[in-house]
Each structure stands twice: as structure tokens, then as C-alpha cells.
Amino acid sequence: MVLEDLRVTSSYMKCYRAKEKAIVADLETEVDDDGDERFLYLFLAFGASIAGFKHLRRVLVIDGTHLGGKYKGVLLTASGQDANFQIFPLAFAVVDSEDTDAWMWFLQKVERILADSPTLAIISDCATSISNAVKCVYPLAQHGACIVHLARNVNSRYSSKHLAKMVTEAATAYRIRDYRDKFSKVRATNSACGVYLGKIGFGHWSRANFRGERYNIMTSNIAEQLNNALVEGRSSPIMELVIFIQRMMTRWFSARRKKAEKHRGVVSVEVDKEMTKNMATMKGSKFGSKERVMLAEKKCDCKYFDRIQITCGHAMIAADSLGLTYEPLVGHWYKTTTWRETYAGLISPEGDPKDVDVPEDVKEGCDAAVNLKAARSP
Known part of the structure; x- marks a missing residue:
């Protein structure tokens, strides 16, 4: 894909970074045999997301989805989950395919x-290309x-489907003994699956x-939610996709910041x-066995x-017996104060370039990029 056909040039990206100082953006290109500069990869991350991610549980969900429109490619994403169980995008990339090189x-x-x-x-997901890249870049x-x-x-x-359900039950078990019991049933049903x-x-x-620690994050569903939110932008030229992402992130940060500021509970809405x-499970009390609870260590x-670092029914019973409230027992990642800190940063909507002070050396490159685009416009 030739850069000029994609409405993105190295100068254009340099200009974009200058105008949006709170953005990390990188463009990878190559020159073909005809001397044309061809697009390889584009990386994008917002400063507010980088700062906000520090307040999340340390779980990163990565995924890829195909782009539509005239120029095919793949959009890679890296996201976390905030205190209110909502997706929190950290970084994006446009690449040519989901191979090991792109993921690396x-x-x-x-x-x-x-x-x-x-x-x-x-x-x-279980793709070999992802596994190879993770082992190389994130060995720890x-x-x-x-x-x-x-x-x-x-x-x-x-x-x-029955076997798949059994595997899911084994995968989601919290205790080793429960996992062993469920996995033994998987092997008894299909020994080849057990080997696999x-x-x-x-x-x-x-x-x-x-x-x-992966907490409640057992799937990459939050990444798929992000892909769905980006459906409209995924068929656009690359720079239009970047602007679409920026506008989406601006809306999300603004709405969630307001919601977190408005909330008066100790923990977030969804954690509450x-x-x-x-608590309802506790009151219905169908616990068939007694469980040892250590409130000080937040263990059961x-x-x-x-x-999960959220109080279970057993912990609630123990807290009640001591006259303690539940909220202080919850992990700090779920607290309203943490939720607010996550969205403290600002992501600016796309503004008028005339209102932005761009350095002269960068401005010259921007002007050249704009003139080139205008010259090629029908």
C-alpha cells in the first residue's frame, strides 16, 4: 500500500504528533523496487490512556480485527478493564496481517x-503468532x-459443545481441587482432548x-467490545480511522469521568x-461446606x-460477625477514588489546526504533506 494513496505520509504523522502532544504515534514504512514509500505499520497510544492504565489491574488483553474498505489490513488493540468493568483501550496499531512480525x-x-x-x-486467543511475540517481548x-x-x-x-462446556467449567474453577475434579471428567469423556x-x-x-493474577478477566471479550465500537471507522482510510479513534476516546473519557465523579459509593457501580x-447468595445460603476466611489477608x-479481590459470601458472613463493613475489604483497583484517577487525563477532540501552535520545522513538513494531498485530489 503506497502511503500517499492511504492519505498518510511520514510528514503528516510528524505534524499530527506535534499537534497532539499527548499522543505516542509511530509509523513504519519501506521503499519498494519502484522507489515508492509503502506503508507497513502504524502505532497509536494516548497519553491519558498511558497514565490511566497505571490505576488498573495489571491485565492486558490483546486482539486483532480485520479492516474493511479499499485498503485491507488488521487493527491490533491492547486494552485493560477499569474499576467499573469497562474496557480501557491502551494502544492501537494498523498492520498488514496478524503474523508474528506484526505482533512483535x-x-x-x-x-x-x-x-x-x-x-x-x-x-x-490461542494464535501461534501472538504466543511467539509475547514470549519474545514479554518473557516475564x-x-x-x-x-x-x-x-x-x-x-x-x-x-x-458439551465437551467445550466441560472445558470451560474446568478453566473457570477457582480452587485446584475443583479444577482437578472437572478436568478429570474432561479426560474421562475425551482423552484426546485432555492431551490437547x-x-x-x-x-x-x-x-x-x-x-x-487475571482476576475476572478470563476472555478477550472486552477487546471484541472495542472492535464492535470501531466498526464504522474500520472501513475508513488510515488517518480517518485515527481521528475516529481519537473522537471515540474523547467521548469515553468524558462520559466515564463524569460518571465516576457523580458516583458517591466507596466502590464502583458495577462492583457494588x-x-x-x-450478598444475595449469602442470604440464600446454599453453601454446602464451611470455608475458612482470613479477612486481614483478604483470603477465603x-x-x-x-x-477476584471482591468479597465472597463467606467473607461477608465473617465481616458481619465482626461488625465490619464490606467495602474496605475490596481491592483498591475497584474503589471509586481509583476509578476517578483512571480518567483524570484529557484526550482532546480533533480541533482546527489554525488553533494549534506547531513548530516551524514541523509546520513545513505538514504543509508539504497537505500540498501533496491537494495535488492528488480529483
């Missing part, structure tokens, strides 16, 4: 704003599989065996609902409290 390039850019660490969890991070994609793969391989899951790695797809549901033998 994207993750190398992401690693510049989110460093590799044993405390980081990365969730994705814990890599987990999306269980929805895993279940689809199981159903496709063994033509059994073993080759993938039990720690890769099973919550009970996962070495890091989750706790209410757990059921492992829900440990892994």
Missing part, C-alpha cells in the same frame, strides 16, 4: 509504555488464553493453575452490583476472594 512490532511499541514484569498478565509476564476461543477450538476439534489441553499448558488456560449479588478457602 506492536508489542515492542506497547512494551515502551507498559514494561515487562512478572506481575503483568496478558490475555489473548504471565500469558493466559481466552477461554471462549479455547472452547471454540475444542468444539471445532472434537465436534462437541495438556500440550497447551494447564497454567495457560486454567484459572486455578495460572501463575499470575457484584457485591450485592454475593473458596478462592473467589483471593483471585
Whole structure:
């Protein structure tokens, strides 16, 4: 794809970065045999997102979706989940395909704003290209599989929705003993499936065996929600897609900032609902066994409290017996104060270039890019 045909040039991107100082943007190109500069990759991240991500649980969901329109390509995304269980986009990239090279390039850019660490969890589908790139760029991070994609793969391989459901139940179990019980049923039903899951790695797809913390994020569904929100922009030329993303992020930050500021509870709206549901479970009390609760350590033998960091029914019973409120027991990632801090940054909507002070050396490059575009316009 020739850059000029895509309505994006190196000078144009330099100009864009100058006008939007709170943006990290990189453009990768190559020169073909005819001397034409051809597009390879484009990376985009907003400063407000980079700052806001520091207030989220350290789980990064990565995914890719195909672009429509005249020029085909793939949009790669890296996102987290905020205190209110909403998707929080960190970075975007437009690449030619979902191969290992593209994922490597994207993750190398992401690693510049989110460093590799044993405390980081990365969730994705089971694609080999993603796995190879994660191992290379994020060797310290814990890599987990999306269980929805895993279940689809199981159903496709063994033509059994029932087996896929059993695998999902084993994958989502909180306790090792529950996982073992459910996985033994999978192997008893289809031994080949048991071997297949073993080759993938039990720690890769099973919550009970996962070495890091993935909390409630067992799928890449939040990334698919982002892809759906971008449907309209995905058929546009690249710079129009960038502007579409910027406008979307501006709206999201503004609306969520207002919602968080308006909320008066100690924990976010959705976490409060989750706790209410757990309370209802407690009052219905169908617990068939007694579980040991350690409130000071925020642990319970059921492992829900440990892994999600939201009070389970057992912890609520224990807190009630001591006259304690539930909210202080919840992880700080879910607190309203954290929710507000996440959206404290600003993402400016696309403005009039005349209102922006652009350095002269950059302005000359911008003018050249605009003149080239005008000369090629019909």
C-alpha cells in the first residue's frame, strides 16, 4: 500500500504528533523496487490512556480485527478493564496481517509504555503468532488464553459443545481441587482432548493453575467490545480511522469521568452490583461446606476472594460477625477514588489546526504533506 494513496505520509504523522502532544504515534514504512514509500505499520497510544492504565489491574488483553474498505489490513488493540468493568483501550496499531512480525512490532511499541514484569498478565486467543511475540517481548509476564476461543477450538476439534462446556467449567474453577475434579471428567469423556489441553499448558488456560493474577478477566471479550465500537471507522482510510479513534476516546473519557465523579459509593457501580449479588447468595445460603476466611489477608478457602479481590459470601458472613463493613475489604483497583484517577487525563477532540501552535520545522513538513494531498485530489 503506497502511503500517499492511504492519505498518510511520514510528514503528516510528524505534524499530527506535534499537534497532539499527548499522543505516542509511530509509523513504519519501506521503499519498494519502484522507489515508492509503502506503508507497513502504524502505532497509536494516548497519553491519558498511558497514565490511566497505571490505576488498573495489571491485565492486558490483546486482539486483532480485520479492516474493511479499499485498503485491507488488521487493527491490533491492547486494552485493560477499569474499576467499573469497562474496557480501557491502551494502544492501537494498523498492520498488514496478524503474523508474528506484526505482533512483535506492536508489542515492542506497547512494551515502551507498559514494561515487562512478572506481575503483568496478558490475555489473548490461542494464535501461534501472538504466543511467539509475547514470549519474545514479554518473557516475564504471565500469558493466559481466552477461554471462549479455547472452547471454540475444542468444539471445532472434537465436534462437541458439551465437551467445550466441560472445558470451560474446568478453566473457570477457582480452587485446584475443583479444577482437578472437572478436568478429570474432561479426560474421562475425551482423552484426546485432555492431551490437547495438556500440550497447551494447564497454567495457560486454567484459572486455578495460572501463575499470575487475571482476576475476572478470563476472555478477550472486552477487546471484541472495542472492535464492535470501531466498526464504522474500520472501513475508513488510515488517518480517518485515527481521528475516529481519537473522537471515540474523547467521548469515553468524558462520559466515564463524569460518571465516576457523580458516583458517591466507596466502590464502583458495577462492583457494588457484584457485591450485592454475593450478598444475595449469602442470604440464600446454599453453601454446602464451611470455608475458612482470613479477612486481614483478604483470603477465603473458596478462592473467589483471593483471585477476584471482591468479597465472597463467606467473607461477608465473617465481616458481619465482626461488625465490619464490606467495602474496605475490596481491592483498591475497584474503589471509586481509583476509578476517578483512571480518567483524570484529557484526550482532546480533533480541533482546527489554525488553533494549534506547531513548530516551524514541523509546520513545513505538514504543509508539504497537505500540498501533496491537494495535488492528488480529483
